[in-house]
Amino acid sequence: MADAEPPSPFLADVLAGLARRPRAIPARWFYDRRGSELFEEITRLPEYYPTRTEAAILRDAGLAIAVRVGEGRAVVEFGSGSSAKTPLLLGAVSPSAYVPIDISGAFLRESSAALAAAFPGLPVLPVEADFLRPLTLPREVAEAAKLGFFPGSTIGNMGPREAVDLLRAMRASLGEGAMLVIGMDRVKPVERLLAAYDDAADVTAAFNLNLLERVNRELGGTLPVDAFRHRARWNDAAARVEMHLEAERDLSFTVAGHAFTMAAGETIHTENSHKYGPRDARLLLRAGGWRPVEEWTDADGLFAVVLAEARTEETAP
Numbered sequence: 001m002a003d004a005e006p007p008s009p010f011l012a013d014v015l016a017g018l019a020r021r022p023r024a025i026p027a028r029w030f031y032d033r034r035g036s037e038l039f040e041e042i043t044r045l046p047e048y049y050p051t052r053t054e055a056a057i058l059r060d061a062g063l064a065i066a067v068r069v070g071e072g073r074a075v076v077e078f079g080s081g082s083s084a085k086t087p088l089l090l091g092a093v094s095p096s097a098y099v100p101i102d103i104s105g106a107f108l109r110e111s112s113a114a115l116a117a118a119f120p121g122l123p124v125l126p127v128e129a130d131f132l133r134p135l136t137l138p139r140e141v142a143e144a145a146k147l148g149f150f151p152g153s154t155i156g157n158m159g160p161r162e163a164v165d166l167l168r169a170m171r172a173s174l175g176e177g178a179m180l181v182i183g184m185d186r187v188k189p190v191e192r193l194l195a196a197y198d199d200a201a202d203v204t205a206a207f208n209l210n211l212l213e214r215v216n217r218e219l220g221g222t223l224p225v226d227a228f229r230h231r232a233r234w235n236d237a238a239a240r241v242e243m244h245l246e247a248e249r250d251l252s253f254t255v256a257g258h259a260f261t262m263a264a265g266e267t268i269h270t271e272n273s274h275k276y277g278p279r280d281a282r283l284l285l286r287a288g289g290w291r292p293v294e295e296w297t298d299a300d301g302l303f304a305v306v307l308a309e310a311r312t313e314e315t316a317p
Helices: 009-019 033-042 049-069 086-093 105-118 160-174 190-196 203-219 278-287
Strands: 074-078 097-102 146-150 179-185 228-235 240-247 251-255 258-262 267-274 291-297 303-309
Touching (some): 009 203, 009 251, 009 258, 033 105, 033 203, 049 086, 049 190, 049 291, 049 303, 074 086, 086 097, 086 105, 086 146, 097 105, 146 160, 160 278, 190 228, 190 240, 203 228, 203 240, 203 267, 278 291, 278 303
Parallel strands (some): 074 097, 074 146
Antiparallel strands (some): 228 240, 251 258, 291 303
């Protein structure tokens, strides 16, 4: 008798996440086609400051970044999405190639085609993959000096241990002497933070609830989406905004034939967004094997873009 096929990573994560207490589903599964579109809509909301603030920093710091990194590096973007901020970096640093990495294949192909049209002559080499897992870069850039690009404060979606592991994996993928441009959101008043994750137009709510729609569509789920509501909370001890899906009544449902129940008020934890002070950010990068080189921020200190280098640091005598 043939062995049963192992569950897909999405199904495995959902089943494990719904069985655990507290319940949680990893945020990477937000990004099907609809989820990616909704996130791009979120980035244009008036409450959501990170995208426009980071873009302004990249415009202002482009020349300084170019001087630091030099010409001819292959730019490798982790979690490229729509690549909306990518032209700001590519236009500044004169890269030899661009490698966008994203888990959403259809979205990746569309954004890659748009970048290739905007930068004729630049090799664009998309990689459909979960960048949180080990990956191999295209052979065309194997010997090139590399510049990693990780904008959007996506590093904040990970806990400290996971973030350090990812930074180390990036260092291993990009190689000794590589450089990294990374966006990191700053700690700020709670009201400003919560508004960015619970907007008046309920786009973030739709983004969060779309995860349940995806479970129903792709995994044969029967979750009653209209019985959940979006919740954004500030966890001061962990310095993070949390997103949850809260059951508004007692529920019973199935996913791929597996039965679950939830009580009214119980939640599924779907995302964390950690916020960093300047020293916290530098310590995190060093723990991940990156030496901070320079940092740029906006006038209000809402957001920071950090340039770091993969260099082995000298230890104390």
